[in-house]
Amino acid sequence: MSMRLSWLCAVLVGGAALFSLSACSDSSDVGLGVGPEADSLGGGEPQTVDVPPAHLDTTREVPLTGDNNRESPARSNWRFLVGAVEDPITTPALHVEAHGYLDVAGRSSLPDEIATAVADSLTAELRLPVTYLHGVSDAPIAVEVYDLSEEAVMDSARADASFPADMGMPASVDTAQISPTDSLVTIQLRPDWVADNLSVLQNTSNNGESFEENFPGFKIVAPNSEAVVGFSSLNSALRLTYADTLTADYAALKSATHIEQHTAAPAPDGHTLLQGGAGVGLALEWVYGSADIRSKITDTPAGQRPRLDSLPTTATTSRAEIQVPVDTVAMNDRTTNPDFSRPLPNGYRVLATRRPDANTPTCSSIFGVLGLASDDETCALPLVSTAAPGAALVGNEYALSLFERSFQRIRAGDSSLFTTFRVFIADRSSPDAGSGTTLQPGLPTTVPVLVPDRTADGAPGPPRATLTVTPL
């Protein structure tokens, strides 16, 4: 019996050893040419192609400029803009004017001296930290501050919104000037403005709510300036000073910016102009079709870009990017005044419009990530934040899903996922804030950028999808 079992064990172990030998190989290309040439083993050689959009045009979406520090989402480093600028990025220069709106929060208490003070013993000023400058930096800016005539809903105001103000007599002193290069500017308010508003300023009832109900805020303008200056929405304040020693600050609560573009200058030749404040963006559209030309990829001469319409049925993608380059060199070339400051935007925003079909998957289904839906029809695409300001770049992580899912649908006789991709300037507080922040609206800005719309020597090339594809 024992011998039998030993035999059996040996056999089973030996059999298992033989059986478990899965295909281990020293694989080579020996035999690659075996068989008729038409049926020989081949293909599968990847290649990278730049696919420009079939349609490229400008689009407009008025950007958000309003903010309320008490409301979510909390937007750190928000700002409001004041001033006017003539930017030589176009010929004639691009003339943009910004009006700032600021409302302050009430106080639940005041120092006794201020709470009981008479108007003559008090002075008032606006204290505004400077966080942005677009324009001539060495010229002082004359500013005017006006009272808003009614409570303004600034929370989600867009750049085309304006709020009524009492423009008869400014609240600020006549000689109010600021230097745009200062880190903190102060705007002195007139003594009679303090006298007119003393009871409101000293009202601390209801934890300051009474003040807020009776104090609509300010409109700040600088119509004759040569620069647009941005002020911190979070750290600005209205300050009352008693006898030059005792102060009480009314912290900023709400802010908004109204931006107007006074000239519609054409973009320089070979470029498309994107404007931050006016909300002028770029609309890209790739057209997919059912063209079935395998040779279109494999035989396309260098420099002759294939259209996207042949790809879904002829190739599959290994890598994809959507890139909208910015021609920073051309922008610098068009700035002759060394004192003219034009910051480059620290970010962009790309919105993809879903095809309005019932069977078009949701944003989260397409990309496997929640929080991309901007509205029912739009997905905000995360960008490679480090690519800014040189480009708006949708990285492989999202662009691959976007194109490959569209390819699959087209091969199945369906339509692509998205109709249009819109690109806007969305200035950030930091150039490397992470891809998550690229979903959010940018800070109020007036800066423009130039996007090349054709291939030229030394230029970064036009907007394009760069696909690494393998022919089927």
Next chain:
Amino acid sequence: MCDGAMRVSLPPLPVRVLLVAVALLAAAPTAHGQSNGEGTIYSRFGLGSLSGFSSSQSQALGGGAYGLRSLNYNPDANPALWSDQVFTRLSGSVGMRAVRAEDNRGNSGRLTSGTVQALQFNFPLNERTLGLGLSFQPYSRSNYKLTTTDSTDVPASGQVGQARYERIFSGSGGLQRLRGGLGYRVNDRLRIGASADLLFGVIESRRRTEWPNTQALRDVVVSDGVQLSGLTGTVGAHLALADVLSADDALSLGASVTMPAFLSGERYRTLDEDLARDTLSVQRGDVTLPWTARLGAAYQPNERWTFVMDGLFEPWSTFSTSFSSEGSSPTTPARFPVGGTSTLADRWRLSGGAEVVPAGTDNLAGYFAQVAYRLGAYAERMYVRPDSETSLYEFAATGGVSLPTSLSGTRIDFNLTAGTRGQTSDTLVRDTFYGVSLHINFGERWFQRRKLR
């Protein structure tokens, strides 16, 4: 440890062996999925490499033995040989084969793989008169793997870098054959048998573009497959003659014919793999496989020696298919069979072998005298000719030992095979292969009332 554990907890040995065999049978589909059979680029053509396993004894004697009758084996190739059964028999075979391919430039590649060769179950319905046989084994196997390496420029975030990629061309799958039939002894000289054969399976070729040095690029897998199933049947006869050349010698003649098989199914092209597989296109079609004729002779001059000589013929030139012959677009499946029907040729096979059991039927002889020693060889014209012109041949030597066990009906066999196929002219390659296999042939009286003597 194995010994002790079995002594304590396992049921009696025959039952244990049966359990192991049943487990092997149950695991067969999975096992097949893991294995890749015999690796050769020639398995890309036709239906893949044909298997043709009949029994472990047959394999060691060159792969024929269509006329050899034995109590210890129930050869699969001729159902007439299932008539003379005494034992209920369960057989399982596993093997490993290594293939080295060489082209005319002296380049070579290697592929080693393990596989289940066959599972067979036979039992007598009427001892020595009527027997039933069931078997499950590969009919054909596609198994090849070729790799090329290159690099290409891939821009990422504005920077262009070189990325290395591999193109891997591989074949897998094949047709399986499930056979069931009866063998009947008409008289002392004549036996006949018939079986029904179900053929089914998927033959798939893949082209994979991989990026081994980066995760940022998605691998691309394009698969062309054909899924087929259908029925055929095999009839066989066996003639046993005694005292032919001398007293107590025996001459046996066996023949079987497998009818043409009519298979239907679909061919497809897919993108990606596993759950992400995206079907690009599907086409339905039919395939007709040729008939197969086998003829063999076995001569036993005495109880110690056995000699066999066999031949097989399959007219693959009659192969036909309704699958359209040309791929018209990138999403259309590759042509089936690869290269068209002109790449198929009539197949013939000649084999021979000898077996010696030094002890003959003396059960009291020493152990190694009771071992069966076998040698064989075969020559085959392959049924594929990839360039549509050059006939390819396969030559191999076979051998093995059959070890008796304390169970009179049970033997454990080890077989060896070594040979070459193809030639290194033009684009063709020569395969040099060797293999080793293990066979458990378990036999015991079941379902039969023991008679008092």
